[in-house]
Amino acid sequence: MEESNHKMETLIQSRVENLFASRQLECAEAVFSVLNRGFRGGLPDDLAVRLASGFPEGLAGNGCLCGALAGAVMALGLYLGRNGPGLGRGRPVKSAVEALMQTFRSVYPSNCCRVLTKEFAFGSRAHQKHCARISGETARIAAHILLEARPELRHRADRAYLVRRDSNSAAGLKIMAGTWRRTGS
Numbered sequence: 001m002e003e004s005n006h007k008m009e010t011l012i013q014s015r016v017e018n019l020f021a022s023r024q025l026e027c028a029e030a031v032f033s034v035l036n037r038g039f040r041g042g043l044p045d046d047l048a049v050r051l052a053s054g055f056p057e058g059l060a061g062n063g064c065l066c067g068a069l070a071g072a073v074m075a076l077g078l079y080l081g082r083n084g085p086g087l088g089r090g091r092p093v094k095s096a097v098e099a100l101m102q103t104f105r106s107v108y109p110s111n112c113c114r115v116l117t118k119e120f121a122f123g124s125r126a127h128q129k130h131c132a133r134i135s136g137e138t139a140r141i142a143a144h145i146l147l148e149a150r151p152e153l154r155h156r157a158d159r160a161y162l163v164r165r166d167s168n169s170a171a172g173l174k175i176m177a178g179t180w181r182r183t184g185s
Helices: 002-021 027-038 045-052 067-080 091-107 125-149 159-163 168-177
Strands: none
Touching (some): 002 125, 002 159, 027 067, 027 125, 027 159, 067 091, 067 125, 091 125
């Protein structure tokens, strides 16, 4: 079972990196939408992207919280968050976010976008590659936490979606044609 979880985590990571690197989605959007669709969270693709769209570039370009981290927290809330009032009912998601933060900070020096990207010219190829890697790794960490808490997610995963890879040219054509929302890539 552990090997299958690792394989699933790697698929999540690769799909996020592909969507970010091909410039179809930004960090928070890629992490949240892949975890939503990959584990069949129930949100339509366009809604998942809209919900996460204010988080990239450190909260709408302010450089604060890493967008990938924000997208991962949203995904943990989607699957583990409380669904109504009541003290203590939010414990599973709070524990999961704490684990995410601890693991993230053991890998990266900060959870602040401007600190994580200070060595790169914004929008450069090196910046894109760096943020794609952070986004993919953060999604993998979140997937690991989710699969530990809810093992059934592995069985309901949308594997056909997770294994899909778009080339930069195919992604560019898709973006130009405006088909992303209609096809749910």
